Amino acid sequence: MSIVCSTRRKVLVGLGGLAACSVLPVQASQSVIGLRKLGFYNIHTREREHGSYWIDGFYQDDTLQNFSHVLRDHRQNLAAPMDNRLYELLYQLNRTLNVTEEFHVISGYRSPKTNQMLASKSNAVATKSYHMRGMAIDIAMPDVKLSHLREAAISLKLGGVGYYPKSGFIHVDTGPVRLW
Template identity: 65%
Template sequence: MSVICPARRQLLLGLGGAAMFSVIPSKAMASRSTQGSRALSLYNRHTGEHGGGAYWIDGHYQSDVMSDFSHLLRDHRQNLAVPMDKRLYDILYSLRETLDTRDDIHVISGYRSPVTNAMLAAKSGGVAKQSYHMRGMAMDIAIPSVKLKNLRDAALSLKLGGVGYYPDSGFVHVDCGPVRHW
């Protein structure tokens, strides 16, 4: 029969309790990820339209704001809009946080219809035939107050999807496909 002194028993109980509570997230930690809001301000360079607002509030995506954003990100050549993947907005929000800017995000391209994508692919070798733009999962963006290289580096650091760097065209491509870069 082993005897454990009271001081050692207290130590073991304390360590066991600490270990148990360290793996159970606190209510404060859990609520922090679902409380608050995420807002964006977008500018479409082709149409001159601005749009902004809180697209996510207290853990819920705001369908009215997301619908407005999808319209702003439409294929302006065909005047067609689709619901854009909500993960794109989260990528843009994370970029703004990483870069510590509240400036407008300039959108060069959002949704592309298959007709527009085929036309652009015929003109340029840099347009993918199965582009994520056609699925509402990609945007080509710039933030005028941020150097393009810094925007690219921030997007790469997030590891949230594809990142393309087009310095001659003045934009960075971001998508919510697999993590990759070019």
Template identity: 55%
Template sequence: MPHRIVQNRRSFIKTLAGTAAGFAGTSAFGAPLIKNPGLERKLTLNNLHTGEKLTAVYWADGHYMPEVLKEVDHLLRDHRSDTSIEMDRQLFDLLYLLQRDIGLNKEFQVISGYRSPKTNEMLRKNGNGVAKKSFHMQGKAIDIRVPGVPLKDVRKMALRLKSGGVGYYARSNFVHVDVGPVRHWG
């Protein structure tokens, strides 16, 4: 019988964490990514494959800006298939925090945002170390670099946030960040 009680307690805790994650500005584990929800949040992105650049306030007056988010989703689309999805808003908050630590006037050069299942499979078959169930396909991951900031420093700052996965790809010159479970590689 004690085994059953532990199992129920675990289920209860998971349910609480899942419920808490449903609120804007929280991580998958219920902890707020951004402590002051009143702050304006802005990102500067440069999609290296399409040449599109965007500097946009995606959060203001205590809420996400839907029209701006559509522009960001479009910029982060799969350039191979020209398809986009609604990216996970927590990913934007993670990028905002990372950009704040790096320097608010710095841009993120985007190597890969959303990936369609077809693109993901093609990259997997080409042996690029792509995960079969990549968070890119769910709009929860992005591969980036920051001009003028050493890649190892971007990695270090991302690891300090403890807000998801961090992959270090020195040979390919990018850092992967996602809002999945906290882990790191590379």
């Protein structure tokens, strides 16, 4: 498996515009005692990952790396760091629904090659998808009605929410707030 650095993690340095990958932030924006847990089941690879990604105000790099692995582009076997705001959105979604159930993942990170292939087959796939930047995930929860999952995601107002009832999932991302 390879790990790529997503474009959102690039920083311009100096007059030459040298780009370098940033390291995942070590400390969360809030310094609160406690922990935040998430669980994922990748429906394509049948892999599961559960863990506390945030403990006492600090993101847990090992857990985030494990999450990135299970959320990887399974077609290319490429993983990329996912946006920490996406984990926060999913955590808030669980809290809003009052569940601790794992998310069934239809699509997490997508390499540009995979995204281009999917976009060529469907108008529902954006050519500049947030999936390629580790800022989006397509999910379902078997014990939660899809319409309830959608409404809970919309109520958070933390990014985009797409509804795909015929395919059995919703899309959430950390881009601008919008609905489709």
